[in-house]
Amino acid sequence: MVRQEIERKLQAAFKPSHLEVVDESYRHNVPAGSESHFKVIVISNDFVEQRILNRHRSVYSVLAKELEEGVHALALHTYTEKEWAELGDSVLSSPACRGGSNTTSIF
Numbered sequence: 603m604v605r606q607e608i609e610r611k612l613q614a615a616f617k618p619s620h621l622e623v624v625d626e627s628y629r630h631n632v633p634a635g636s637e638s639h640f641k642v643i644v645i646s647n648d649f650v651e652q653r654i655l656n657r658h659r660s661v662y663s664v665l666a667k668e669l670e671e672g673v674h675a676l677a678l679h680t681y682t683e684k685e686w687a688e689l690g691d692s693v694l695s696s697p698a699c700r701g702g703s704n705t706t707s708i709f
Contacts, residue, residue: 604637608668612644615664619683620645626677638674645686654680 609623622643642661649657657680662669665676681689 604668604673605640608640608642608665608673611664611668612642612661615660616644616646616648618644618646620686638672639677640673640675641677641679643679643681645681645683647682649680649682 605623605625609621612618612621612623620643622641624641624643625637625639626641627637627639644661648660652660658678661676661678661680665673669676
């Protein structure tokens with residue numbers, strides 16, 4: 603449900619030529635079925651002449667409700683169509699989970 607709502611909102615806000623919303627919650631220390639960690643790839647010419655920080659702020663603004671209600675992390679990849687083509691239509695993999703509450707304290 604959360605993933606679909608994120609897709610719907612980003613589609614409406616940015617009219618992307620390419621959009622991927624990947625639920626990566628399973629890679630983190632969260633209960634089964636959680637929808638709390640996402641990788642988001644948005645390719646839109648709305649980002650032309652925008653710095654990455656402003657692109658991310660725009661996405662956060664659109665997804666403010668989801669961020670308040672349980673989405674813990676967004677790995678954002680925001681590109682113009684030209685930038686996306688230059689990358690060969692690919693992005694880096696998300697980093698491994700650092701363990702959250704599974705980590706052991708050394709103190």
